[in-house]
Amino acid sequence: MTAPLLIKGGRLVDPSQNLDAVGDLLLQDGKVAAVGGTIAAPAGAQVVEAKGLVVSPGMIDVHVHLREPGREDVETVATGAHAAAAGGFTAVCAMPNTKPVTDNQATVGFVKRQGEAAGFARVYPYGAISVGQQGETLAEFGEMVAAGAVAVSDDGKPVENSHLMRTALEYALTFGIPVVEHCEVMSLAHGGSMNEGVVSARLGLKGIPAEAEEIDAIRCILLAKRTGGHVHLCHLSTKGSVDLVRWGKAQGINVTAEVCSHHISLTEDAVEGYNTNAKMNPPLRTRADVEALKEGLKDGTIDLLVTDHAPHHYDEKEREFADAPNGIVGLETALGVNITYLLEPGVLSLSQLVDRMSCLPAKVFHLPGGTLAKGSIADVTVFDPKRAWTVDPTKFKSKGRNTPYGGHQLRGRAICTVVGGKIVHQLVD
C-alpha cells in the first residue's frame, strides 16, 4: 500500500469542478480522498508542501511516439513514460507507428504492460486504423480496445482511402473511440520538408502547402457528418484548419482537434539555417497560422494541447535537411512552452490551460482522470507557473535530444507528478 499523500497549501486549479482556490489535497488508496480547505495529515501520510504552486489534475498528452516495439534505441515505453512524468504528464497515448505496427491486440497489450511495468506516467496505446498502417484493411478495433487501446490512428500517414476512413468512423462507433487522423493529402505534400512559402522558396526546399492539411481536415469533418462518428484531428497547423473545425463544430459535427506546443510557439523562420530540429510534419507555419491556432485554443475550437513527442536518434537528425526525419521531442518542454507562449501573454487563463492539457484530453479520449473530484484517480500535477528555467536537452529523461528549444528560456515547470497517489517525479535542482 502506498502511504497517503497530502499536498498542502497549493492553488487547486480544476476546471472540471470550477475549482480555483488555495487548499489541500489528500490522495489515498490511489484515489482523491479529499479536496479543498485545510486537511489534517492522516497517520503515516507523506506531505508535499505546495505553497505558491499550482495543483491540477494530471496532465494528459494524447499524442506521443514511444518507439517501442522496434526502435528501442531511440525511446522505450519506459524512457518515454519517464520523460512524460518529468514534464508533468500523468498519462500519455502512444501512437501505433511502431515496428511492428501496433495493429493487433498482442502489440496493444505489450505496450500497455510495458507502461505498467515502467511505473511512471500511465501509457494508453493507440491501435492502428488499418492493418500495417497500409490504408487498405481495417485493423481489429474490438480486440485492440479489449486489450487496452483507447483510440485508433494511422498517425504519420493519413488514411488516403476515403471509403476506409468512412468505414473506420462507422465501425469505431461500436467501441466509443475516436478515429484520429493525421491530416495530409500526400499527392500535394509529396517530397515537401517544410511549409510552402517565402522561406521554402528562399531555402530551395520543397514546400508543403497548407491545403495538404486542410483538404484532408474537411474530408474527415464531412465524413464524420455523414457517419456520426467521432473524428479527432491531429496536430493542426494552419489557420484554414482552425476555420474548418470551427465550421464543423458549429454544424454540430462530432469533430475534436489538437494542436502541438511547437505550432503555437514557433514559425517557419525556425527552419532558417536548415535546422533539422525544426523539421516536423506538419511543418512549422507562418505567424498568421500561429495566431489563428492560439485564437482557436482560446475560443475552444481546438480542444487539446499535445506534444507529438517524436524522438529520433542524433545521427538521423544530423544530416541533409530533406533527408532528416520529421519530429521533435516535447514531453519535457511542453508545459513550459505552453505557459510561456499561452498563459503568460494571456491567450489562455490558468484554468483554460489546465482544461486543455488535462480535463479535455480525458473527456475527448474517455480516459480516467482530468479531474480532482473526490473518488477520481489520484493523478496530479504540481507545477510552478513562474519558475524560469533553461532547456538543457542533455538533462532529458527521454532518449531523444531533438528539440528546437535547446538553450531557450522558459517559464513554468512541473515540480511534482503524482500517478495513482504515488510520486513518480519530483524536480531536483
Next chain:
Amino acid sequence: MSLLGKDLIGLAGLSREQITTILDVAEPLREISERTIKKVPTLRGMTVVNLFFEPSTRTRISFEFAEKRMSADTVNVAASASSISKGETLVDTARNLEAMRIDMVVVRHGSSGAARFLAERIKSNVINAGDGTHEHPTQGLLDLLTLRQRFGSLEGRRVCIVGDVLHSRVARSNIWGLKALGADVAVCGPRSLLPNAIDEMGVTVFNRVEAAIEWAEALNVLRLQLERMQAGYIPSLREYNRVFGVTSARLKAAPRELLILHPGPMNRGVEIDSDVADGPHSVILDQVTNGVAIRMAVLYLLAGNKAALADVAKGGAA
C-alpha cells in the same frame, strides 16, 4: 580579416560591397588564363577537395582549372566512385577528408543546405558549387561579372530569369546577386515552375515570355530538366518551346537588343533556339570564361591570409 568569412554558401546576405569586391578581384584574374603559362603561385601548398555528389562537368572543370592555375593541390571526389556510394554520411565524409588536413572543400550536392551543413561542421573553407535547389553562388557571380562587363553597372538594369525558377539554384543566386547590385529583376516561366511565394521575393513576374522580352535588357535562360515533364510540371518539352522558348522570332519583336545568358548545359530547341544561343547577342561562352576567373577570385579571397602565411613560411611572395 577575410572579406567573405570562412565560406561561400550563397549570395543571399552578401552586401553590394562584398559582391563588387569579388567581381573586382576576378576581373584582372581573367588575364592569367590568357597566358601561355597559365599558372600563378598564389595558392601554392593549399589542398582543395572538389567533392561532387552530383554529376557535373562544367562547374567541376571550371573549379579545377581555377585551383590549378593558382597552384593549389586538388583532389576530385565523385560520389559514384567513393565511400559515399557505400552509405557513408555527409558529415563522416567531410570529417574524414578534414582528418587528411585539407584547406578547402568545393561541394556540389543534391540537397538544399548541404554546403552550409558541411561548413558548420568542418574548419576548412567551404565553397558551394550548387546545393539542391538552394544556391549556386559562383554561377551567380559569373553571371554578374558577364553582365557588368557589358553594362558597366547593373544599377537599374532589367534582367529577366526565364524558365524553371522553382528548381533552380542558379535562379536564386542570380536574384540575390542582381538585387544586391541594384538591378531590376524579373522571372518568367509557367507558374508551375515558379515558387508559389515568388511575389514575396521582390521580383517582377511575367507569365508570357513575349512580355519579358519586351521589358528586359538581358535574359538569363535556365535549363529545363527533362524530369520536370515526367513529374508533371509541364505537359511536354515541345509545348514548352512553343510557349516559353527563347527564339529568334520572339527576340526580333523586342524593342531593343537583349543579352542572352544561359548557365548551361543547353537543351537546344527547348528553352533556347540554336540561332539565339549561337547568335551575336549570346554571351554564353563569356560566362564560361568568366567562370574560371570568378572561381579563382573566390578561392583567393577565402584563402585570405592563409596563403600569405604559407608564402611567408616558404620565404616566397605571392
